[in-house]
Amino acid sequence: MITIAIPPHEKSARVCPRSSRRLLVLLAMPLICCAFTWVGIRAAHAYLTAQEMRLVNDSLEHKYLTIKQQNERIKVQVNSLQTPAGILRAAREHGYVMPGEVRLRIP
Numbered sequence: 001m002i003t004i005a006i007p008p009h010e011k012s013a014r015v016c017p018r019s020s021r022r023l024l025v026l027l028a029m030p031l032i033c034c035a036f037t038w039v040g041i042r043a044a045h046a047y048l049t050a051q052e053m054r055l056v057n058d059s060l061e062h063k064y065l066t067i068k069q070q071n072e073r074i075k076v077q078v079n080s081l082q083t084p085a086g087i088l089r090a091a092r093e094h095g096y097v098m099p100g101e102v103r104l105r106i107p
Helices: 017-081 084-093
Strands: none
Touching (some): 017 084
């Protein structure tokens, strides 16, 4: 076996294939991390959009149910005003009195 002695100043100038691979890996790691981060952000965008759409949908559904309940109450009022007792009650709420009755005014 032959051993070649390399002077100390020449040892640092020599590039070992193993260290060049290590350098390549060290340079590639941030790029790979950035690529995975970008892919993660792009994949999360769909979920964030769906969440916003769900919030808008829930808000619209709440408004719809509120309006539906108001319509039901109004229908009940309309139906009650179509009866003689309902008409009499509504008239008395507005201050009307039956013929022959005297309005009582309390100061």
